[in-house]
Amino acid sequence: MTIIERLQQYKDLEPHKIALVVDDEQYTYGELYDAILSSDINTISRTVELTLGKEAVKNKVLLIQNQSFIEQLVQWLSSLYKGDIPMVCHNEMDTDYIDELASVIKSDGVPLSADFGVLTSGTTGRPKPLWRSEKSWSEFFDIQNNIFHIKKDTKIFLHGSFSFTGVSNMVIAVLWSGGTVVTTSSMRPNRWIQLIEKYHVDHIYALPTKLRLLVRHCKSKLESINFIIGGSQVLDRQLMEQLEVICPNMEFILYYGASELNYITYFTGKEWLHREGTVGRPFPSVQIAEQNGIIYVTTKYHIEGIPDTYTVNDCGYIDSDGYLMFNGRQGDVINKGGYKISIPEMELYLQSLQGVSEVAVVTITDDIRGEDFVAYMVLEDTAELSKIIELIHHERPSVEWPKAILEIPMLPLTECSKVDKRKLKEWYNKE
Template identity: 35%
Template sequence: MRNFYEMIREQEADRLALVEEGKEYTYGELVKLSQEKGDRLRQEKSEKKVIFLREKRILDQLVSFLGCQAAGKIPLLVPEDAKQLPEIGEVPENACMAVMTSGSTGVPKVLYRRYESWADFFPVQNEIFGVTPESRMFAQGSLAFTGNLNLYMAQFSIGAAIVAANVFDPRRWAEWIEEYKTDVVYLIPRKLLFLPQCIKKPVTTVRHILAGSQSMGSEEAEKLRRCFPNAGIVLYYGASELNYITYLRQDQMTQEKNCVGKPFPGVQVSVEDGEIFVTTPYHVEGVLCPFSLKDLGHMDVAGNLYFDGRKDDIVSIRGRKVSLLKIEGALEDISFIGEAIAAAVEKEGEKRVAAWVTLCGSEVSEECEEQIYAHLKQTLANYELPFCCKIVEKLPHTESGKKDRKVLDKM
């Protein structure tokens, strides 16, 4: 059965594959390290089909993932800080990899993929994302996040290279992007928007910027364009269960940050009673299409999809339906607020909405709080106003960079 280890073995051995924070590895070196990992796994003579992999460094994650496949095992990369591991049930016969997702309940579950469910789509996504065999893509973050793992494999499928960062250090990212003349940058919007603060002069080598998992509007895109004047920007909407769903180019972005564009080729999207349904051949095993992620949305007359949040983003407060995403959007429209999370909490025996925000370029003061509420009263109904708005240094995020509202729900 074909897998990603076999795919990488087919590339030219002396071709550059990975640069991890200044250390270079060719395809041949990756194959050798993966073979050695596979040999060690075989020697263990374990009967387990699925191997949990918990590694800190990107190189170790990559080698462990490929080494498992070299040994005929199914790799499952888990976040380094994962507290709970899922139970392994029946494994689909054609699966070559597994991914872990928390799901809407927060209980980890395992999803399985065939090689073809990703590999057959690589030519499509590489063309849209501007990836060629000569590309060098900068990326940061764990391969336990399937968005990262997918793009690594897509690069490797055509012999391109990844410039990878383990650390969260935008100044170093900017240095590596320039030093290795990367032509593609892949980061979630929250991380991308740190780069304009660190780049002093325009970087002309970057031709394509990719972003997913979070919203981005034309204003944020323009900040990036000033740093990367030759770059086109693509924002995508996708999911671990389904792969890529829709995408949006910079010239199609508006002030409406929840617009996520039109479907990728071969993918169909519909909205029924405000719920998004997707039909795609590139899904994980066991999915029946049309499939719903329990995401809410609507479509305009031009066929663009708008992401209106998840079903659990809508909470009932004193008998009224309140959108947490709408409250977060209203807060983030305030010029001195960097990021915001809204969550439903118990207050004096009833459910209320609270908010947490970070500031950018402002110091905490009573004036800040007054300005926040003055703005919210102009954009939200009285029943939508958070009963408190706490200013914090930073907000929690998941491995994929999404805001981790579940952590705040417990505070």
């Protein structure tokens, strides 16, 4: 069954059930399906004509540039329905880059098996196009929904652009199950809390960067939350303990994945507390192996054009109980005059310090050592930066001291909910 056929089924069976809430604007399954059929996608998106030969069923890519969440979703689904290849552009992409992206797609072409395109997060460079078949998601939805406890009565809150693969996959997976998605365009955590309470949300999907924002602004308990689904990105014990206080009934389910490979491993908060550094065990039907410290993943639910066994050059090993222990991405290391410093390990250490709410380590060029790093920190109200610096100097060797520690009120985030380290580096270079 295709995604569109699944939505048509819900439109026929429960047309008045709420599928989506965007800033208090409610859309039923009937309304969503009708909008998919009536959307005139060709007039509001950038079209890239392809030369694929007579055997090709699809001959154009539609670059969706609308920044409205509901329009991104409807246009993406409408393109699937009409047999085109949709790709939602990140909101921060300028016209020049979209022109460049269109030129790359036209020049490089698209795999014949592709049904839609996704963009990498672009945290270390320009976002790159990747291509997927619809089956690479839809045939995995039941597997991931079972792990994440997503059912037809699920109400999930998430925040972010539909262009972020994690958001788009989760939204479609929830709609696949017949559940309800609640979201907002607002970056204010107080608004997130209002919607969670108003609609009795039972799931939250968010990366730790946004969970930290939620913790900082939440003054009451969110009793309705049963599950928090999050990426294992820079997870720390303090954050988990804070979330347990404001969401006393929740279970934490974390995952490790990649845009190229979908979900790879998962684990609960309790498992992480007993094995700090783990990213869990493989999802059903997924296999993992380690070779020379590099993680290899075997799965059929991957992007087009790569083999079933593939690596994104993440580093780690498998412990005696079958848990994958994660050491960061290959190259995620600062070479400070020959002394190697792991960026994930340094961020985890700095995040663990009393009074530190959020942190990001940014590599910079150093005339003497070649490379060095600075740390940007968001501190709790009562924390003093001077005392945190004093503690670092006491606990770490001088070669591991940041060249500078800069306090800021909030870390900048990309559309993909990841820390925008390119922007932080720009800020430092301008100082």
